[in-house]
Amino acid sequence: xxxNSTDDVFSRxxxxxxxIAAEYDAVRxxxxxxxxxxxxxxxxxxxxxxxxxLGAGTGKGSRVLARMGNRVTAVEPxxxxxxxxxxxxxxxxxxxxxxxxxxxxxxxxxxxxxGSADAVTVFQAWHWFDxxxxxxxxxxxxxxxxxLSMAWHRRDESVAWQEELSALVDRHESIADDQDFPAxxxxxxxxxxxxxxxxxxxxxxxxxxxAGTWSFVAIRPDRDAVLERVHDLGRRVAGADGMVELxxxxxxxxxxxx
Numbered sequence: 001x002x003x004n005s006t007d008d009v010f011s012r013x014x015x016x017x018x019x020i021a022a023e024y025d026a027v028r029x030x031x032x033x034x035x036x037x038x039x040x041x042x043x044x045x046x047x048x049x050x051x052x053x054l055g056a057g058t059g060k061g062s063r064v065l066a067r068m069g070n071r072v073t074a075v076e077p078x079x080x081x082x083x084x085x086x087x088x089x090x091x092x093x094x095x096x097x098x099x100x101x102x103x104x105x106x107x108x109x110x111x112x113x114x115g116s117a118d119a120v121t122v123f124q125a126w127h128w129f130d131x132x133x134x135x136x137x138x139x140x141x142x143x144x145x146x147x148l149s150m151a152w153h154r155r156d157e158s159v160a161w162q163e164e165l166s167a168l169v170d171r172h173e174s175i176a177d178d179q180d181f182p183a184x185x186x187x188x189x190x191x192x193x194x195x196x197x198x199x200x201x202x203x204x205x206x207x208x209x210x211a212g213t214w215s216f217v218a219i220r221p222d223r224d225a226v227l228e229r230v231h232d233l234g235r236r237v238a239g240a241d242g243m244v245e246l247x248x249x250x251x252x253x254x255x256x257x258x
Contacts, residue, residue, distance in 0.1 A: 020213055021084035025058035027202070027210040029153055031123060035196045035250050036064050039149035040119050045069075049118040052141055054107045054134070055125025059085035059100065063092065065121065066099040073112055075105040107134035110141050117141045122150040139187040142257040148188065149254040156197070156247035161237045168229050169217050188255040196250040201243045204234030 040049060049070045053062045056074035058081055065072045076082045082102055089097040105111035107122070107129040120138045122129075138148045155162045184191070202210060208231040211217055217226060234244045 020218060021058055021078075021080040023209055024081075024213045025060065025084050025088060027206050028058075028060060028213055029200050029248065031061050031064045031151070032196065032198060032250070033064060033068060035151060035252060036061070036068065036121075038194055038196075039121055039147070039151060039252055039254055040070075041147040041254065041256070050116060051119045051121055052110060052112055052117045053121045053123070054110065054138075055122055055128060056085060056102070057081045057123070057125065059088050059102075061121060061123035062100050063088065063096075066092070066096045070099065072100045073117075074100055074102045075107070075110060075112075076102065077104065077106045079104075108137060110137045112141050114140055115143045117146055118143060119147045119149065122148075124152055126150040127152075135184050135188075139185055139257060144257055146257045147254050148184075148257065149252065151250055151252040154249045154251060156249050159247050161233065162247070165211075165230065165233060168233060169211055169214065169226055170220075184255055187258055189258060191253050191255050194252045194254075196252065198248050198250065200246050200248055202234075202246065203243060204231050204238055207231070207234040207244050207246070 037043070037045075040051070043049065046069075050073075051065050051070045052073045052075060053065060054075050056062050056076040057078075059074055062072045062074040062085065074085055076085060082104060085102050089100055089102075092100075103111050107125075120142060126134070135148075142148060155165070157163045157166060208227045211230045212223065212227050217223060220226060238244050
């Protein structure tokens with residue numbers, strides 16, 4: 001990755017998404033409702049919650065939350081991602097779109113009132129935050145008994161070709177999402193952890209597009225050559241229907257506000 005410092009690479013990765021917002025929304029996986037319901041504290045399906053979705057990106061998690069009947073404040077600092085989020089609402093049923101309110105803001109400065117949220121969700125984004133400031137803000141906006149949750153999609157690298165994919169893209173260069181799980185203030189009960197397994201399908205072309213949205217790939221000077229190799233791998237491992245099956249693990253954490 002050249003001679004860049006760790007902090008410089010982290011910053012470049014964190015700010016790389018705005019330029020690829022449309023691609024991100026098209027090829028990144030969504031979030032299974034089973035996973036999201038667990039993140040919300042496993043409420044009754046008929047319960048409508050006020051949810052703050054931090055680092056909402058293009059709204060992939062926010063839209064699932066809204067389809068489940070919740071009212072969502074989708075907070076996102078990147079202009080390109082926030083624009084894509086607003087645009088994505090146009091494709092939803094009007095009653096679902098009306099449940100999502102996009103807001104310009106960050107996890108460190110959440111633009112909602114104290115104690116106004118039943119839940120705070122973070123999909124594939126907590127590693128970009130200032131953990132101390134974000135956890136304090138989450139404690140501020142949550143009502144007593146509310147849930148803070150975060151989730152990450154990870155490829156199941158116990159499958160041989162997925163390990164090969166990691167080698168192709170120099171997955172070891174990823175520094176953001178491999179941090180130790182942070183400590184949280186005493187305002188929260190001990191963390192709960194769950195892992196959900198599932199499988200997504202993509203064409204070799206979309207597999208390469210998907211890899212192109214990984215921040216540690218997006219900032220590489222040889223990005224196009226890397227993605228060509230990913231496409232070739234996808235063609236090699238695709239099934240008879242031409243589709244690639246990607247075994248996935250969704251790792252989730254939740255903490256209850258005291």
